[in-house]
Amino acid sequence: MRIAGFLLLPAGWILALAAIVLLAAPGPRAVFLLAGLGVEILGLVMVARSHVTSKEDGA
Amino acid sequence: MPDVHLSEIQMALCIVFLLLAPLAGAGLAVINAGLGRSRNAAHSMMAALCVVSVAACIYFVCGRAFQGYAGGPAHVVSIGNKPWNWIGAEPWFFGGLTKDSTSVPSLLLFAWFGVVAAGLAGIIPLGSGADRWRLAAVCASTAVLAGLTFPLFVHWTWGGGFLAQLGVNYGLGRGYLDAGGAGPIHAVGGLTALVITWIVGPRRGKYTSDGMPMAIPGHNAVLVLFGCMVTFAGWLGLNAAGAMLFAGIDAGRVPLMAVNTLLSASGAALATAAITRVRFGKPDASLTANGWVGGLVASSAACAFVTPAEVLIVGLAAGGLATFSVEILDLRLEVDDPGGSISAHAVCGLWGILAVGLFGRFEAGGSGQLLAQTLGIATLVGFVLPFTYALNWLLHRFLGQRVAGEGEHQGMDLYELGAGAYPEFMTHTDEFMR
Numbered sequence: 001m002r003i004a005g006f007l008l009l010p011a012g013w014i015l016a017l018a019a020i021v022l023l024a025a026p027g028p029r030a031v032f033l034l035a036g037l038g039v040e041i042l043g044l045v046m047v048a049r050s051h052v053t054s055k056e057d058g059a
Numbered sequence: 060m061p062d063v064h065l066s067e068i069q070m071a072l073c074i075v076f077l078l079l080a081p082l083a084g085a086g087l088a089v090i091n092a093g094l095g096r097s098r099n100a101a102h103s104m105m106a107a108l109c110v111v112s113v114a115a116c117i118y119f120v121c122g123r124a125f126q127g128y129a130g131g132p133a134h135v136v137s138i139g140n141k142p143w144n145w146i147g148a149e150p151w152f153f154g155g156l157t158k159d160s161t162s163v164p165s166l167l168l169f170a171w172f173g174v175v176a177a178g179l180a181g182i183i184p185l186g187s188g189a190d191r192w193r194l195a196a197v198c199a200s201t202a203v204l205a206g207l208t209f210p211l212f213v214h215w216t217w218g219g220g221f222l223a224q225l226g227v228n229y230g231l232g233r234g235y236l237d238a239g240g241a242g243p244i245h246a247v248g249g250l251t252a253l254v255i256t257w258i259v260g261p262r263r264g265k266y267t268s269d270g271m272p273m274a275i276p277g278h279n280a281v282l283v284l285f286g287c288m289v290t291f292a293g294w295l296g297l298n299a300a301g302a303m304l305f306a307g308i309d310a311g312r313v314p315l316m317a318v319n320t321l322l323s324a325s326g327a328a329l330a331t332a333a334i335t336r337v338r339f340g341k342p343d344a345s346l347t348a349n350g351w352v353g354g355l356v357a358s359s360a361a362c363a364f365v366t367p368a369e370v371l372i373v374g375l376a377a378g379g380l381a382t383f384s385v386e387i388l389d390l391r392l393e394v395d396d397p398g399g400s401i402s403a404h405a406v407c408g409l410w411g412i413l414a415v416g417l418f419g420r421f422e423a424g425g426s427g428q429l430l431a432q433t434l435g436i437a438t439l440v441g442f443v444l445p446f447t448y449a450l451n452w453l454l455h456r457f458l459g460q461r462v463a464g465e466g467e468h469q470g471m472d473l474y475e476l477g478a479g480a481y482p483e484f485m486t487h488t489d490e491f492m493r
Contacts, residue, residue: 006445006448009440009441009442009444009445010441010442010445011441012437012440012441013437013438013440013441013442014441016433016434016437016438016441017434020225020229020231020430020434021138021139021141021229022139026427026430029430030430033430033433033434033437034433036437036441037433037436037437037440040437040440040441041440043441044440044444047257048392048394049392051257051392051393051394052270052391052392052393
């Protein structure tokens with residue numbers, strides 16, 4: 001889960017960058033940028049939860 | 060030559076403000092020491108001193124070269140026929156500054172600001188790693204921060220990098236705006252603090268086997284609250300100097316920025332005191348201190364672009380965010396952050412960046428500003444955080460960032476420094492013996 005979370009973080013960033021580069025209209029740009037941010041938040045939650053799990057396991 | 064040209068008055072004011080700015084780091088160091096245990100107080104202050112020293116040396120060696128400045132030499136790639144400025148290409152060892160520096164005095168001010176800011180960013184994670192982060196590891200981690208992650212993000216925001224160029228290249232307002240460093244200094248430092256807590260883990264005894272957090276109060280509330288007052292003076296210098304150097308703000312707007320900085324901090328501190336009073340029956344001093352610092356951090360990005368009424372809202376929201384994020388991190392995510400650095404600097408820093416997009420007032424070209432600010436946040440969370448984690452994870456593998464169990468038991472002062480901060484006042488013998 002930790003590795004997947006850390007992969008989602010830059011994936012969301014690239015999605016946000018791509019939205020700015022590839023889209024010109026403000027609406028779709030904003031939607032894709034927020035989608036990228038959403039992916040990042042998902043990754044952040046996964047990374048954070050993976051650290052909680054490791055403590056419970058005594059790692 | 061830099062894009063921002065300073066008048067003689069601006070340069071004189073910048074010098075005064077930059078003389079004040081180190082007080083921000085001094086205040087944070089005192090707050091961190093007060094929020095930690097008494098058996099680690101000397102270690103905490105020693106670590107802050109080492110951080111400032113390492114950051115200055117590494118920034119001198121390569122940090123300033125990677126940071127560059129707007130209009131200066133940089134590595135640029137072309138994406139979709141638009142230039143993407145990624146990293147500065149200045150000479151190492153302050154090359155170009157020492158020769159004929161009188162012709163470009165503003166570059167010296169940029170470098171001075173960079174040295175101070177790198178040290179400040181490095182002090183932030185000390186609060187989260189308090190009581191168990193080894194001194195050698197602190198120095199190594201600071202070297203990575205001051206030499207790579209900090210200058211990289213500073214280049215993107217203040218050095219003419221791709222975030223600063225979002226307005227010119229893609230019509231997003233005036234590009235990413237951050238007058239006093241909520242992103243480059245505080246969010247970068249705060250995210251590094253989060254990484255450090257993940258890597259070194261919680262203090263021994265902080266969580267029970269079923270994940271219940273135990274309260275480990277700071278050893279000196281007076282130090283903490285005094286540190287808050289010291290930070291205010293430093294923040295005034297930091298915000299004003301940053302706004303003039305990197306956002307081209309006129310000297311006449313400095314009084315407004317000073318008022319905004321104070322209002323944001325005051326709103327945040329009052330919000331935190333009120334929330335803790337309602338929830339716990341009495342206002343909590345350490346959380347109020349975190350709220351105060353969170354308000355200062357949130358003001359850093361926005362103070363030059365918003366009205367006093369708006370910055371008060373920014374501050375009130377920062378106080379709420381600081382309080383609730385401390386609780387979520389501590390209770391739900393088992394993130395042991397004794398100094399509250401993640402909440403005050405990362406969370407409130409990101410909020411301050413967003414606030415520029417929400418409340419910012421610009422004479423022209425403000426359309427799309429919110430998207431530019433959001434992309435700045437996405438860059439911090441999506442690139443800076445994993446990049447910092449990877450670098451600090453490598454350090455942990457080869458160097459070991461957490462102190463041995465014996466050191467944590469004995470106290471960092473005795474274990475790493477050989478002497479305690481309060482040798483003649485053994486009032487906390489139970490703490491030493493536990």
